[in-house]
Amino acid sequence: MAKIEMKTPLVEMDGDEMTRVIWKMIKDKLICPYVDLKTEYYDLGLVKRNETNDQITIDSANATKKYGVAVKCATITPNAQRMTEYSLKEMWKSPNGTIRAILDGTVFRSPIIVKGINSLIPTWTKPITIARHAYGDVYKNSEMKVKDGSKAELIVTDKEGNETRQLIHEFKGSDGIIQGMHNINKSIASFARSCFNFALDTKQTIWFATKDTISKQYDHTFKDIFADIFETEYKSKFEAAGIEYFYTLIDDAVARVIRSEGGYIWACKNYDGDVMSDMVATAFGSLGMMTSVLVSPEGVYEYEAAHGTVTRHYYKHLKGEETSTNSVATIFAWTGALKKRGELDGTPALSEFAKKLEAATIKTIEDGVMTGDLYVLSTLENKRKVNTEQFLDAINERLKETI
Numbered sequence: 001m002a003k004i005e006m007k008t009p010l011v012e013m014d015g016d017e018m019t020r021v022i023w024k025m026i027k028d029k030l031i032c033p034y035v036d037l038k039t040e041y042y043d044l045g046l047v048k049r050n051e052t053n054d055q056i057t058i059d060s061a062n063a064t065k066k067y068g069v070a071v072k073c074a075t076i077t078p079n080a081q082r083m084t085e086y087s088l089k090e091m092w093k094s095p096n097g098t099i100r101a102i103l104d105g106t107v108f109r110s111p112i113i114v115k116g117i118n119s120l121i122p123t124w125t126k127p128i129t130i131a132r133h134a135y136g137d138v139y140k141n142s143e144m145k146v147k148d149g150s151k152a153e154l155i156v157t158d159k160e161g162n163e164t165r166q167l168i169h170e171f172k173g174s175d176g177i178i179q180g181m182h183n184i185n186k187s188i189a190s191f192a193r194s195c196f197n198f199a200l201d202t203k204q205t206i207w208f209a210t211k212d213t214i215s216k217q218y219d220h221t222f223k224d225i226f227a228d229i230f231e232t233e234y235k236s237k238f239e240a241a242g243i244e245y246f247y248t249l250i251d252d253a254v255a256r257v258i259r260s261e262g263g264y265i266w267a268c269k270n271y272d273g274d275v276m277s278d279m280v281a282t283a284f285g286s287l288g289m290m291t292s293v294l295v296s297p298e299g300v301y302e303y304e305a306a307h308g309t310v311t312r313h314y315y316k317h318l319k320g321e322e323t324s325t326n327s328v329a330t331i332f333a334w335t336g337a338l339k340k341r342g343e344l345d346g347t348p349a350l351s352e353f354a355k356k357l358e359a360a361t362i363k364t365i366e367d368g369v370m371t372g373d374l375y376v377l378s379t380l381e382n383k384r385k386v387n388t389e390q391f392l393d394a395i396n397e398r399l400k401e402t403i
Helices: 017-031 048-053 056-069 081-085 096-104 184-204 220-239 250-259 271-285 310-319 328-343 347-364 372-377 387-399
Strands: 010-014 039-043 069-072 106-111 128-133 143-144 152-155 164-171 178-179 206-210 244-248 264-268 290-295 301-305
Touching: 010 056, 010 301, 017 310, 017 387, 039 056, 048 056, 056 069, 056 096, 056 347, 069 096, 069 206, 069 328, 096 290, 106 184, 106 271, 128 184, 128 244, 128 387, 164 178, 184 206, 184 220, 184 264, 184 290, 206 250, 206 372, 220 244, 244 250, 250 264, 264 271, 271 290, 290 328, 310 328, 328 347, 347 387
Parallel strands: 010 039, 010 069, 069 301, 128 264, 206 244, 206 264
Antiparallel strands: 106 128, 106 290, 143 178, 152 164, 290 301
């Protein structure tokens, strides 16, 4: 058969360790035989990031702004142990954080549901997509330890040099700790627009929750910005699409989520989204079965797996030992990018191929062929554990039947 043509390249961001190994396998076995793949390639492996002083990460993000769609492999965010292992010049920042900042994007994570891997919450029969505001809060905080007898104040100096002071706490009888957090209205507005655009794109109702009754300035600002943007820019579009925007307190949202059947987007502030995305992933199965896409308010998309580089399996692979590594989330990163590229370029054959690859992946698992992590979770009676490469070969067999 003739290969499916692509009009515009994807930005391809390669990564680290076992996911880098799987990345090449997916391309060689499941994509390149069927698609005349065009990508602008960036190696975001830790070695290359170190060689380029992390400039390659910045370049990949700017290329994503240019081409509109990227697909990213999992990457290492170095710690002290990695500094020694890779002889790093410095402890480079998370590539995801750098890319998010440049694209001003929001992260959307959603579970991949397959028969035989049941949610720990019986009512959850549809995916719950977590939208996480990936800026500010505790992740860009300032904090310090405070000695007994100290007085801590919040001080803001405006551009004319005028100070506004507010007491945080007078420490009497005990040492303590303080923490300062910030956010900016521009980033919150981008978060809101990304959420509303993604809801319209996927035809899903969206929930948003904060603790504005307690945080009457910080959290309430999030609530107000979301409400203003929705009313002025999106209300009529939502009504036409038959979807809703719903706001409630975070504790009420948790109760509603647990009782729900799923099938909506749950928008969360940075810390809430970090925690709740892991909760949703665990309840639905594992991070190996979670899609992740970064969406900018301008409509730029960067797809990746929600999990890390699977270091333990990589060390086994280096020793020549067999691995049984779940590649589903990485496959769905590729299919998400190919679908979006086809949609934006008006090449339906590319989008249809991506959908067929997703269906073949799910059918393989539902046929009882799966990697070790899924084998432990699956309730199917006739199931078989296969290694990393055998799993991809089994997917390819089913994909061929549909091409």
